[in-house]
Amino acid sequence: MSLDQIVDGLSEVSCDVLVIGGGTAGPMAALKAKLKNPKANVVLLEKANVKRSGAISMGMDGLNNAVIPGYATPEQYTKEITIANDGIVDQKAVYKYAQNCYSIIEELDSFGIRFLKNENGDYAVKKVHHIGTYVLPMPNGETVKKALYRQLRRARILISNRYMATRLLKSADGRIAGAISVNTRTAEMLVIKAKAVILCMGAAGRLGLPTSGYMFGTYENAANSGDGYSMAYHAGAALANLECYQINPLIKDYNGPACAYVAGPFGAFTANNEGSRFIECDYWSGQMMLEFYNELLSGKGPVFLQLKHLHPDTISEIESTLHKVERPTRGLFQQGRGVDYRSESIEMHISEIGFCSGHSASGVFVDDNARTTVPGLYAAGDMASVPHNYMLGAFTNGSVAGVDAMEFADNHDFAEFDAADVARERDRVMAPTKREDGIPPNQIEYKTRRLVNDYLQPPKVTRKYELGMRRLAEAREDMEERMIARNAHELLRALEVQSIMDCADMAVHASLYREESRWGLYHWRTDFPEKDNENWFCHTLLSKRDGKMSSEKRAVEPYVVPIADDEKDLYDKQRIRATA
């Protein structure tokens, strides 16, 4: 039988801890859970293949948030991330990350992943952020996935590739009971009973449509369609600050990083068409993105990453990283356009919108133990609400989640779920395969994402959002009533569109709820142009209540690291001022 032919089937397995998503946080969570209790069964479920899945499919060029003794302190890092996120941060989780991440670096080092060291053997940390020094290059960053995979095999983690999780199962008293998944090549369904579940399903990277019009030309790994956000939502978990979008400064059309974090420490900088700097700092924040946006619209654009003033040897060194790790086709792209960094600057642009705590502050709400608001359900990495995670945050918080989830599993038996929930989900999943006639998923996805661009891309205008909501509701009706999938691969895309649609709806709802502007471009509401600390110095939590989307305020936890009044707005001063 050939791949992609639909098979009608349903089976059930069970494990102690189920980790969904085998990119960055997931493998670390699975590993730590297994090491915590080697007798327990840990299953790592992955929509693609753990060997090459997730944001670090081709490795990573460096750590962007390494808190290394001698260069930075956990207090300093916590302060910087708090300021960069306009103060809306539960510091406990950030501080815990900052304290733990160095030991994770040492552990990754023991896995064979190398970090740049100077002639004295110390880590060669570089400055990119506004205040502190946290960027550590990875000379053999292309080996990350292989090194992780070796550890997973060694620990005997049960890996199930090509299964897409679609919904979580809960008991009547609200505890996690497992998950329902679909084989992406046969459409056979698999129910996995579990005592604890960890969601590590990455960003919502296929929310907006890239300006190239190519649906898979996204900044995030295009497999990251926001399935985790959707699953958490339908399970009743709270999602924090989804109005704080992720928008990135990227190589125009290629839609990948240029990358200022790599080239900046060597002397590259972001410049306008006059060749002048206009932002103080290349670290990705909403405030920086607002200045980027303003520059593009001011007539002083296009905006470029400028390297041509650097020594040719330096440029070769930068190229050897940019064209080998993370997004290696960057070199091919520039070559195709005849762009040589020695003579020409890199044209930059603003990306489409997405959700990703890797670079912003939104996601499934978690505390400092990676616990969501559903007992037994955890989240880590780009989809969890700890801000500015990056890769090291995914590893560190994945580790926290793995340990805590195994403790939970050790102290609980399987929760009972209602068989009717499985039957209902099976009907929902398979519905597009039962229709003879209708609209294919690629058209529904294109339209949905085009609407996201037209109506949701900041600046956020209330009237546009209201219209966008109506248009999205029409697209949803088509999706629910008329979408067809003629093989298992198309069914995978059909299920992903449903995640994308849920994320679009959540983006609208969360954005309309917060009646102020905050986080620079990420949440710039023209009808409420000012920051309103009196009413909105708080998190917003979105959740499903009685079948409907609902939002509420949640107070910011008291700070662990105090922020002085004159430090609070440091990230608001991104634009370079003319000096006499």
Add this chain to the structure above:
Amino acid sequence: MPLASYQTSVPVVVDDAKCIADKGCTVCVDVCPLDVLRISDMTNKAYMAYDECWYCMPCEADCPTGAVTVNIPYLLR
């Protein structure tokens, strides 16, 4: 509603002379994050079945015979 098939030039190209899928190799199909590669029933060689590419490179990097080339998708080239 009737459906039409839609022409696209796909970014991943496989050199049939080098591809050893006919000898049982499925490396590129296995590693692709978007799951867009398949083995042809007619030629028994790997090919790009779905134009849904992140131009990320595992297929090219992991191919044991160097048969796979990833190009930049035309729309963003």
